[in-house]
Amino acid sequence: MKLLPFDYAIRNLGRSPKRLLLVIGGSALVCTLVLGSVAFSRGMETAMTASGLATNAFVVGSGSEESVERSEIPPSTGSILAASVDGLAMLAGQPAVSSEIHTAMPVSLVDAVSAEDAPPVLVRGFEPMAFAVHPQVRLREGRWPARGSDEVAAGPEALAKVPGSALGSHVAIAGVPFEIVGVFEAPGTVMHGEFWMRLDRLAQLTQRTTYSCVIAALGTAEIGDVDAFTSSRLDLESIAMTEHAYFAQLAEFFAPIRLLVLVTAILISSGGVLGGVNAMYAAFASRVREVGTLQALGFSRFAIAASLIVESTVACVSGSLVACVIGLALLDGVAIRFSMGSFGLAVDPSSLLAALLAGVLLGLLGAIPAIVRCLTLPIPSALRS
Amino acid sequence: MLTAFLFALTLALSEPPAATPPSIPAAVFIEAMPKDAKSASWVKKNTKQGDTVVFEAKIGGRAEPFVKNRASFMVADRALKSCDEIEGDTCGKPWDYCCESAESKKANMLMVQIVDASGKLLKCDANGVHGLAPLAVIVVEGVVASVDDKGNCTVDAKKIWVKPAAKKS
Amino acid sequence: MNDGNAFIRCSKLTKVYHKGDQEIVPLRDLDLEIERGSFVSLMGPSGSGKTTLLNLIAGIDSVTSGSLWIGDNNLAAMSRNQLAAWRAHEVGIIFQSYNLVPVLTAYENVELPLLLHSMTRRERAQRVEAALATVLLSDRADHFPRQLSGGQEQRVAIARAIVAEPPLLLADEPTGDLDRESATMVLDLLSELNRVHGRTIVMVTHDPAAAHRAQIALHLDKGQLLRATSAGGAH
Structure with missing residues (x-):
């Protein structure tokens, strides 16, 4: 041709x-x-x-595999898991197991004119062991919130969602004022856009008696061990997967x-x-x-x-x-x-x-x-x- | 000298022997159905840790009854109806007993696991081994590994009889 | 198979077009023979069928019925692709409006037909240079069509028609858009190609002076051959 x-x-x-x-x-x-x-x-x-590590086990309520925000598990899940599964990573002599609450709540500046239109932002309730399972998170300024206090730390994108908010300013979460005492970063992950407050305070604020999830650093344990644990504990009504698998599934969900x-x-x-x-x-x-x-x-x-x-x-x-x-x-x-x-x-x-x-x-x-x-x-x- | 060198070279180049992947010993599966089998719910109510038990159950209880990479699976009391036994039900995973309440499932389900000589759970899949599959009816002879009043119960299986699939009921 | 001696031989050649419900028959049962090496002009009023006949001989239009042989090729029996391949080797066409490709230089325009032949770049260059020399435009090789006069454009078109050395040249009103001087030059070229190089030329024209250059003038009317007259062109 x-x-x-x-x-x-x-x-x-x-x-x-x-x-x-x-x-x-x-x-x-x-x-x-x-x-x-x-x-x-x-x-x-x-x-x-980037948000989910393959080296973390992610335990959520069965039936809530697609949304941790809907998940409810007994508060004792973390401690029972820590005691039952051998080989989990250790930090300061304690198994690296982080119990957390994840919930989307409207957040606005305390003196905002129209707090009703405030955008929902993900608020995470955490305990210090969270840093062992979320190594992507680093404190940039200020400090972490104290237990039981009306304090939050914020990711940079979370601050951007609430115009005018900054380190030291007060934001209203579910109508209650919280002081931003720290700014953290977790670039490339969803956490970069979250507010973090202490677990007990968030449970109180949301009147929850359950947590959303337990995240455990696997160490030498395997996800199969955690899976076998959650399967045998009918009372906890939870299931386990790697954190990576959870987010991969979430990515599928958003397809x-x-x-x-x-x-x-x-x-x-x-x-x-x-x-x-x-x-x-x-x-x-x-x-x-x-x-x-x-x-x-x-x-x-x-x-x-x-x-x-x-x-x-x-x-x-x-x-x-x-x-x-x-x-x-x-x-x-x-x-x-x-x-x-x-x-x-x-x-x-x-x-x-x-x-x-x-x-x-x-x-x-x-x-x-x-x-x-x-x-x-x-x-x-x-x-x- | 040369022979020794070649021998050493051969040793150095040869791959290390691969570790045999763990598997469920064939001896666990038996041909004759054990007699006097109890129900799964009876085991949960009437036994304590260390008791030897024989019980009949059906594999199922959740969407994924088998734990991946572990010789562990969930079974349900035969008194409970799996979705395939309910007329007109079109459930995609009839072994998940989705029509049963959470309380009923908690009272009638237990975990079966196969452990090694040291009592550690075998790191291999049980699904598909010797007829083990969702909705398969089995009779287990084993020892109660743990049981509590919160509805949890795990049995270490020593012997398993799998009802032939054609006669599954 | 063409059993006669004529180079171009039509027998009961008919062409029918349909325009809506209307049937147009520009050629009806035409019988015609043209000898190899002759220079023939086709004359006749508008609608007489001369351009249709030229298109059929060029293989760019399809025969409705009858036969049309050119050499050993029965054009009426050839597929579209076969006709395209045949045109590339056997016929050179000269259009009234030159139809040069404006984005190509004179050299590249002349080279176009050679791209359809298997030859090296050097062979192509030799052929193109020779063709441009024949039309006395070697010095305009790098010019684009917009940089040439009408007469020069038509000479480039002639170079393009002859570069692959086809035995048959077809010209449709080749002097129609040219001034007298340029027209004379183009007609001189065609005469030379016929006389010196032995090319068979069929030329459609309205111009009696142009027709006079041919050896035979075929007069068509209403799709039929009215008469054939000997023109002034010398062999």
Whole structure:
């Protein structure tokens, strides 16, 4: 099969700079949205992965495997687990077992005008052993809340969710003022966007007699040991999995949302698609006679279609390269906050590749209407046009 | 000298012998059904740690009755109806006894485990071994490892008879 | 198989178009023979079927019925792809509006048909340079069509038509858009290609002066051959 020279396709791009800009612009818009939605998905996935350690056992109430916030287990679960499973990691002579409450609550500044509209933020009740099972967490400023006190520590993204809040300011959680006595960070994890208060205070505040979960650092024990323990303890009505598995499952649970974001991006970008395809169609349609001439010279329809596709694809991929630059410069790391915490858009190789593939796909699909128009016309009609 | 060198080289290059993965000893599974089997709920109510017991039960009680990588699984008293025994039920995991109340499940279920000579739980899957599967009816001969008044009970199985699948009821 | 001696042989050649419900028959039962190496002009009023006949001979339009042999090839029996391959090797076409590709230089335009042949870049270069020399445009090789006059563009188009050395040249009103001086130059070139290089040329024209360059003028009307006259062109 003899093809037209690559130069022919490339030089054709320069015939109408305005049309070329339209095509590149349309493609850039579409690819930026695709890149953004994949970066959203990847960011969420990365945060979920980083938030859960494979070396931690995660014990929640059976039936609440998909949401720790709904989970309820007896407060004694942690101590029974610590006493029953051999080989758990130890800290200061104690098994590294952290009992926690996770709950989303509206948080606003104490003197905020409309506390009713306060966004829900995840508040975690913790005991000092939490630091043994969450090594990602580091105190940046201030100190950790004291037991029984009306004090909280906050992750940077949690502060961002409550405008005006900072170290030393007071926030209202469920109507009760709490002083922010510390700022901690846990970059790349959902904890980066949480408020932490002492477990007893949060249990009192929420009037709970149960905890949400127990997290244990496995040490030389295996998840099977913890699983066997929770299975044999019918009274605790709990199940065990690795913390990593919990968050992986959570990431699965959010898959429809991620898909929705992608579909929405595609729908929004359909304007860009139509604009780009239309410009490409107009560019090709003005060359019907030229295409007829090439056919008359003996070039096959396949060779001409291939050249048109190359031309369209080069233009659209240029748009996707623009999208990649925009993504790296403006989107990478942008924080997305939701009730569970927060995560940053991840403009990683996957999202860049998705943008490039979107460009290639756009180029291929965008050329089809023009190819149909140019190549279905009989050669004599094409030569007359 | 050369022979010694080659021998040493062979030793150095040869892979260390792989550790045999733990498995449930075949002797645990018996062909003849033990007689005078009690029910699982009877075991929970009438035994103490160290008692030898023989009881009949059905594997199930939750969505994943087998503990992964451990020779341990949950069984239910045969008096309880698994979802497949309920007419018209289309439950995807009929062994989870989802139609039973939590209290009823707590009173009628116990854990069966297979331990090694030192009393440690075997680190291998029991699911699929010698006919062990969700909803399989079994008769266990073993020793009560733990039992309490909170509804927990674990039996170390010494012998297990698995009812042939075709005759499962 | 073509059993006659003629290079181009039509027998009961008919072409029918459909435009909505309307049936248009630009050629009806045309019988015609053209000898190898001849220079023939097709003349006739608009709608007489001369361009349709040229398109059929060029293999860019399909025969409705009858037969059309060119050399040993029965064009009426060939598929679209076979016709494309045949065109690449057997026919050079010269259009009234030159139809050069605007983004390619004169050299690249002339080189286009050679891309359909298996030859090295050096062989292509030799052929292109020779073709441009034939049309006296060696010094315009790097020019784009927009940088050439109409006459020069048509000479580049002629170079493109002859570069693959096809035995048959077809020209559709080749001087229609040219001034007298350029038209003369183009017609001189065609005469030379016929006389010196032995190419068979079929040219559609309205211009009696152009037709005079051919050896035979075929007059068509209403899709049928009205008469064949000997023109002034010398062999």
